Amino acid sequence: MAPNEIPGYYWDEKKQRYFKVEKGATAPSDAAWSSDKVKKRKLEDAASVEAIRRLNLNKNRVMRSRAVNQPLMGGFFARECGERDLDLPAAAFAQGLVEKGKIPLADASWGSNTNVKHMLVAGKGHKNDICTAYATLDETVVLSTYIPRDPTSGRVHRRLISNHIDMPTHLRPNREMGMRQISDIKYSEKAHRVLITSRSPCSEVSTMIFAPKRTDSDDPRPSWLIGESGTTLYMNARAYGDHAFNDYGANVVCPAPRGNSYMFVVGSSRGLVHCGMDMSMGWSSPWGPGHYYGPQNSFLDIFAVDFQPLHPKVVLFGGRPGYLFKGDMRQNALKWSKLDLNNAITHIKPINENQVLVAGIRNMLSVYDLRYTAKFRGSLDLPAGMATPLFKIDQYKNDAHIKIGLDLDLASGIAAAAHDDGKVALYSVRSGARLPSRDIDKIQSRHGAIHCLQFEPFPGDVTPTLFVGEHSNINAYTFGVDDPDDEA
Structure with missing residues (x-):
């Protein structure tokens, strides 16, 4: 570019001087200042400027459709173009979850100013389009109730109980039992036992066990009968600790799967406890009578326990401090492995044989692959190193709550996670993306973090219902439509 444009003169960049433009007949053959070459160069520069202008215009004209950015509709478009979206089934399921009513646990007899503390919904093996629920509002009294569903509208409501049972006493929640500082409620399918633990400090780890009365398949009543006075036998299984300590408490109970000789395992304040099918309890890891395994601070509190699929x-278990343990219950606990996650663990959900979803405080919700964690130490005697997850779900919000809701539906690959601000979000465990859901995204508890979330199918359903313990209610969210008339 010439310093100044002078009519009739050409600026030579190499020689850094002006040349008078001459006609082609008088100018040298290789001269850049001949009139023909100057004119040709101006035309080429003008064409280049016009091409760049049109390119910029076309960039603004071609825009990605907003529909393509949506996980569901965009996923269908991507599939038609030959692309594979791993989140498409999960996004479709999440967007199809619809609010289908609630079952109140509090009435004139019971009141609550908090969310449901602990909850168990049992639907497998049931009949009559009805589930059974056990829950506690105050961690002192266990309430039982039926969750009936209208077969036409798909909505749940307490008044529907009268369609199944001609007993008005069951229209209200039944007081099942009392227990101090209830910490967890689970169901062992292979033993048909409801398991209830307490974190009340004492010299033992105890679990209350009872078997709900079942009806025959041709009986018109529900599969499980609640409130059957005199027919329910309550049993207490105990694992005694070291007499030097009086602070043993059970934080979480996990039913053992088929293929395991135990009925369940308990995560306590001082290690892992197992219970056999004969109701005898013993210490799997840790701090039993007269001995303990590993560093003294390895088993302060265990808040999460689960078994690895196919094995x-x-x-897998963990808690505070933030160690993720992996142990074969046929081995001595000293041979178990551990991984340091640096944060107290609140939930452990195996995704498949190798991957596991781990939640904890300080907004930790991550997926780890146990095959590629180089610092997974193969002995409790070795110090655990920090681990790097496959990916971290950055939108998860839980700064300090230990008891907060989370559940995983393996079939769809969706994790339902409660946030500490009273909201609930759905996440894909394949990518970590948050999945939009119209009705789930509307959840906002005024009583703080929601403690109870559970995926459980109604009898005969292929997809599960998400049960949410909000305030003193068990809310149901099922895949479907708002109104049956909306279906084509």
Whole structure:
């Protein structure tokens, strides 16, 4: 570019001087200042400027459709173009979850100013389009109730109980039992036992066990009968600790799968406890009578326990401090492995044989692959190193709550996670993306973090219902439509 444009003169960049433009007949053959070459160069520069202008215009004209950015509709478009979206089934299921009513646990007899503390919904093996629920509002009294569903509208409501049972006493929640500082409620399918633990400090780890009365398949009543006075036998299984300590408490109970000789395992304040099918309890890891395994601070509190898929004798557990343990229950606990996650663990949900979803405080919700964690130490005697997850779900919000809701539906690959601000979000465990859901995204508890979330199918359903313990209600969210008339 010439310093100044002078009519009739050409600026030579190499020689850094002006040349008078001459006609082609008088100018040298290789001269850049001949009139023909100057004119040709101006035309080429003008064409280049016009091409760049049109390119910029076309960039603004071609825009990605907003529909393509939506996980569901965009996923269908991508599939038609030959692309594979791993989140498409999960996004479709999440967007199809619809609010289908609630079952109140509090009435004139019971009141609550908090969310449901602990909850168990049992639907497998049931009949009559009805589930059974056990829950506690105050961690002192266990209430039982039926969750009936209208077969036409798909909505749940307490008044529907009268369609199944001609007993008005069951229209209200039934007081099942009392227990101090209830910490967890689970169901062992292979033993048909409801398991209830307490974190009340004492010299033992105890679990209350009872078997709901079942009806025959041709009986018109529900599969489980609640409130059957005099027919329910309550049993207490105990694992005694070291007499030097009086602070043993059970934080969480996990039913053992088929293929495991135990009925369940308990995560306590001082290690892992197992219970056999004969109701005898013993210490799997840790701090039993007269001995303990590993560093003294390894088993302060265990808040999460689950078994590895396809390997029913391999258990994953963790808590505070933030160690993720992996142990074969046929081995001595000293041979178990551990991984340091640096944060207290609140939930452990195996995704498949190798991957596991781990939640904890300080907004930790991550997926780890146990095959590629180089610092997974193969002995409790070795110090655990920090681990790097496959990916971290950054939108998860839980700064300090230990008891907060989370559940995983393996079939769809969706994790339902409660946030500490009273909201609930759905996430894909394949990518970590948050999945939009119209009705789930509307959940906002005024009583703080929601403690109870559970995926459980109604009898005969292929997809599960998400049960949410909000305030003193059990809310149901099922895949479907708002109104049956909306279906084509």
